[in-house]
Amino acid sequence: MPIDLDKALNAPPRTQQLAWTTRDVLLYHLSLGSGSSLRYSYERDLEVLPTFALVAGQGISAGDIPAEGLTLPGVDVDLRRLLHAGQVVTLHRDRLPAAGSAERTTRIAEVQDKGKAAVIVLVHEVADADGPLWTSTMSIWARGEGGFGGDPGTEPGPKKPEGDPTHVLDVATTDDQALLYRLNGDLNPLHADPEFAAAAGFDAPILHGLASYGLVAKAVVDHLLDGRPARLRELGARFAGPVIPGETLRISVWQQENELALRVTCPERDDAAVLTDAWARTTSGGA
Numbered sequence: 001m002p003i004d005l006d007k008a009l010n011a012p013p014r015t016q017q018l019a020w021t022t023r024d025v026l027l028y029h030l031s032l033g034s035g036s037s038l039r040y041s042y043e044r045d046l047e048v049l050p051t052f053a054l055v056a057g058q059g060i061s062a063g064d065i066p067a068e069g070l071t072l073p074g075v076d077v078d079l080r081r082l083l084h085a086g087q088v089v090t091l092h093r094d095r096l097p098a099a100g101s102a103e104r105t106t107r108i109a110e111v112q113d114k115g116k117a118a119v120i121v122l123v124h125e126v127a128d129a130d131g132p133l134w135t136s137t138m139s140i141w142a143r144g145e146g147g148f149g150g151d152p153g154t155e156p157g158p159k160k161p162e163g164d165p166t167h168v169l170d171v172a173t174t175d176d177q178a179l180l181y182r183l184n185g186d187l188n189p190l191h192a193d194p195e196f197a198a199a200a201g202f203d204a205p206i207l208h209g210l211a212s213y214g215l216v217a218k219a220v221v222d223h224l225l226d227g228r229p230a231r232l233r234e235l236g237a238r239f240a241g242p243v244i245p246g247e248t249l250r251i252s253v254w255q256q257e258n259e260l261a262l263r264v265t266c267p268e269r270d271d272a273a274v275l276t277d278a279w280a281r282t283t284s285g286g287a
């Protein structure tokens with residue numbers, strides 16, 4: 001079996017040095033459609049979306065691009081069988097620096113048994129000389145790796161929202177969204193190559209989960225948080241269904257002060273689920 005549970009869960013944490021520049025931030029924002037919005041697309045008075053954390057130091061020029069699949073202690077799974085299944089990012093500072101360097105410590109926190117698949121939960125803790133910067137919890141769906149008699153796990157979702165959403169935001173994705181987003185460092189051919197996508201079971205290349213996630217973060221900041229990225233402190237979501245570049249993300253929000261429950265669907269496909277069990281934690285306007 002390509003996943004050796006004991007080895008995976010007992011491996012010592014791995015550390016990696018990360019470094020990023022303003023240029024990486026500008027590219028990230030442009031790949032999320034920031035266009036001529038100067039506070040995202042120009043270096044003077046640049047604001048940094050907190051979800052940039054998830055690509056910081058992973059840039060295409062960082063030379064650390066996984067080609068064949070996921071290879072970690074006790075884990076060796078082909079790229080065709082992997083999907084991003086969920087993501088949480090928590091910021092530990094008011095603002096992410098637009099340029100910086102940091103150390104990332106990675107451990108496999110859990111391997112959940114979903115029967116038809118295993119979900120590998122990777123936790124990254126990132127800190128610089130001034131202390132903790134952010135924590136990322138990434139869930140990876142490994143098709144065909146379940147059924148080992150393990151725990152199915154629980155997910156850290158919000159309480160189910162009740163009643164009508166307080167806000168509904170539509171965000172259009174573009175046909176070239178994945179081709180642009182991959183320049184942030186995730187060159188998985190699933191997002192570009194029709195033959196590879198077919199081998200992975202899709203009719204066409206699909207959008208990166210983190211691209212949808214970043215677009216949702218930007219829409220929440222722009223429409224609900226006065227355009228101030230520093231107010232978004234945590235975002236979590238399950239990736240429940242794929243998005244084809246060009247489709248619309250319909251973001252339903254249930255806002256209760258600084259706690260937001262979110263659900264994202266695709267209106268062109270009868271509101272098929274895209275992001276579910278999603279939430280955001282924010283700071284109040286004066287912070």
Ligand SMILES: CCCCCCC[C@@H](O)CC(=O)SCCNC(=O)CCNC(=O)[C@H](O)C(C)(C)COP(=O)(O)OP(=O)(O)OC[C@H]1O[C@@H](n2cnc3c(N)ncnc32)[C@H](O)[C@@H]1OP(=O)(O)O
Pocket residue numbers: 066069070079082083084085086114116119139140141152186188190206207208209210238239240241242243
């Ligand atoms: C190399 C470096 C590492 C690679 C990292 C990733 C790199 C990226 O480039 C990859 C990507 O960005 S992929 C794009 C983003 N992700 C997606 O589009 C996936 C969307 N999700 C799906 O298609 C389905 O949910 C799917 C297919 C995930 C599951 O759907 P089904 O097969 O229909 O499963 P279902 O029968 O609904 O559920 C079975 C049990 O699994 C649980 N579950 C379902 N979706 C889950 C998810 N996303 N996360 C966690 N658990 C999930 C269900 O609850 C169910 O469990 P139970 O039986 O206990 O209820």
